[in-house]
Amino acid sequence: MKFLSTAVLLLSAQFLFGQGTVADYTRAQNLKKQLTNKIENLPGQFYWNDKGDLFWYDRNTLQGKEYILVNPQAKTKEQLFDLTNVFSLVDEKLGRKIENRVISNDQIKLLDEDQVSLDIAGYLWIWNRRSSQLSQGAASGNKERNMRYWGQRKQGNAYREVESPDKKYVAFIRNNNVFLAKKGNTNEARQITFDGNTANYYSNDIQWAPDSRKLATVKTQKIEIRQLTLIESSPKDQLQPKIQTRDYVKPGDELAQKLPILYDLEKDRLSVFDATLIPNQFYLSDLSWRDDSRAFTFEYNKRGHQVYGVMQMDANSGTSSFLIQEQNKTFIDYSGKKYREDLADGKEIVWASERDGWNHLYLYDGITGKVKNQITKGNWVVRKIVHVDAEKRTVIFEGSGVNAAEDPYLVHYYAIGLDGKGLKLLTEENANHQAFFNKDYSQFVDTYSRVDQPPISVLRDKNGRLIMELEKTNSSLLEAAGWRAPEVFKAKGRDGATDIWGIIIRPTNFDPAKSYPVIEYIYAGPHSSFVPKSFYSNPSGMYELAELGFIVVQIDGMGTSNRSKAFHDVCWKNLKDAGFPDRIAWMQAASKQYKYMDIGRVGIYGTSAGGQSSTGALLFHPEFYKVGVSSCGCHDNRMDKIWWNEQWMGWPVGPEYAASSNIENAAKLEGNLLLIVGELDDNVDPSSTFQLVDALIKARKNHDFIMVPGMGHSSGGDYGERKRRDYFVKHLLGVDPPAWNQY
Secondary structure, eight states: OOSOOHHHHHHHHHHHHOOSOHHHHHHHHHHHHHHTTOOBSEEEEEEEOSSSSOEEEEEEETTEEEEEEEETTTTEEEEEEOHHHHHHHHHHHHTSOOSOOOOOGGGEEEOSSSEEEEEETTEEEEEETTTTEEEEEEEOOOOOOOOOOTTOOOOTTSOOOEEOTTSSEEEEEETTEEEEEETTOGGGOEEOOOOOOSSEEEOSOOEEOTTSSEEEEEEEEOOOOOEEEEEESSOTTOSSOEEEEEEOOOTTOOOOOEEEEEEETTTTEEEEOOGGGSOSEEEEOOOEEOTTSSEEEEEEEETTSSEEEEEEEETTTOOEEEEEEEEOSSOOOTTTTOOEEEETTTTEEEEEEOTTSSOEEEEEETTTOOEEEESOOSSSEEEEEEEEETTTTEEEEEEESOSTTSOTTOOEEEEEETTSOOOEESOOSSSEEEEEEOTTSSEEEEEEEETTEEEEEEEEETTSOEEEEEEEOBOHHHHHTTOOOOEEEEEEOTTSSSEEEEEEEOOTTOOTTSOEEEEEEOOOOTTSOOSOOSOOSSGGGHHHHHHTTOEEEEEEOBTBSSSOHHHHHTTTTOTTTTTHHHHHHHHHHHHHHOTTEEEEEEEEEEETHHHHHHHHHHHHOTTTOOEEEEESOOOSTTSSOHHHHHHHHOSSOOHHHHHTOTTTTGGGOOSEEEEEEETTOSSSOTHHHHHHHHHHHHTTOOOEEEEETTOOSSSOHHHHHHHHHHHHHHHHSOOOOOOGGGO
């Protein structure tokens, strides 16, 4: 017989590689359960009381969750409460068994060393741990979170009286203009502005100066806001489908322009901010008065994100000016790195900037707008400002990359003077740190770990000195169950010089004598970095996928954040890049070291921005990536929300958008592609995926597509996860996946 049948070839592949079997699927399906309750003394979050002299935390033990109270002065640890016992007492007092027997940490508040407040079954309960008594308090009044969307409209010209600080006057909007009246006598109101109309109205967000002698607001342009329309095909409460709509602004859409105004009551003088200083606004922040009423400030983000400023209007002269002007030839990362702290009523300002190529802090003279000194400097980045102490003139912050011998993404805590002197490391261990400070920042809990090192929690003083040990997580049972820590791996990127960092995950039954296809889990959104740095037993479900017979990797390539500005700038007007040259170089280096990594069989998957990138891998790098699964991807940045896409792709909308579009480049598809989308995705417009499907059909490109009814922005839920696993097994392993009822 000259040719073997497909079935025989598939059976041969399954026999040869022994991967993608029913046993593998069963092991993957049971892995999460198998690893549950295998970690001893795993700390959760830490919560200080209001006074700052006590704190509590939750920890996972082999028996379940425990709640621990710590007295730092006495250096004692005690049980805060037994949740099972508390629920039993609540049942007894209510005369019924409550169904929800789970409590989140935000429902717990430490009152003092003896008492804790618990929000259970709609009531606030006080547990006294000394007397073991539970008393019922008032109804808790928990409310559902109100979802809002960027660009969502609000009624800014509705009638609303705004009282002056001295309570003598009220200001309000009538017929789109500002009126002023003595309190209680609005019938004799005085009109302040006269040019307001329905198309350009004055906002009711009126801000009085603290001295009650002046007020400010903004004149706002009314615009039509784009609507995102979604069809709910299978609603639970009716047979017929429903239509849902959202305010949803997209790149290139018109944005409302605002113009601040200042009114001086004593001089009866109206001053208008100089509009030439604030053209093409992406947004203006709220107006904020100085305590001494000398001026108000606001922040101005010019559309295109290459100019960002702190603006000021002098209350005495009515003059307009830039107080701080930040400029960049690519983009200012306003959504991730902007920081401003005004000190001494704005006499000084702490400001974050990447102007020297790294994210650092600067101290400004808040009167002259001149830089007094750079606070932090070096080839490393400030990640987050924890606290600025104006009296002691110090800053506590998170930083990464200071120690060149470490993974540059590992977060440490530091203190430094506002004069830029005395940089002090507060957390020395080579790990990713998370700190929880008390009220006066004299002490903090430090939990540190790496992906290959379980967490350790300690209490430190303000200088980082150890006060007491709290928890040391034991992962021996986890390892005995077959779990192996991800391997941290670094290799040179596209330039042959820059270190690229990632992790490698292997199956529990890993055999170095076998050959394993490689699957990359990608999220290349420029707003952060994404490879996990702290200890997780199963980061992003990658272990289950590895169990089927794969090596699974995750990598932070160029174009992502938390490195140098040059590293980040790779994404600018170029989201299709997604760091792929670095990712490919990284996997090639890993495969040279580990011969069992078969980079002739590489798959990729991702969600949201990762959905865009995983499809882009097959369009722009088909020589390397062979199989892709993309969930709710932003397949054309012109179709997605404005704030995220104009931040990286720029404005006006130029040809770069089409160049990065998966839809425009659909005809380039090679390999096997599965697209998944939820019909109710209100984060990324699902029409982006529908249009990609349409383009692939018109280009006569074979692909697979799943639309999940009733689902929002997600990876497809359990159904999508199963289909993703099957897709890689079929197209990378060459094995027909087993029927779902077989495991």
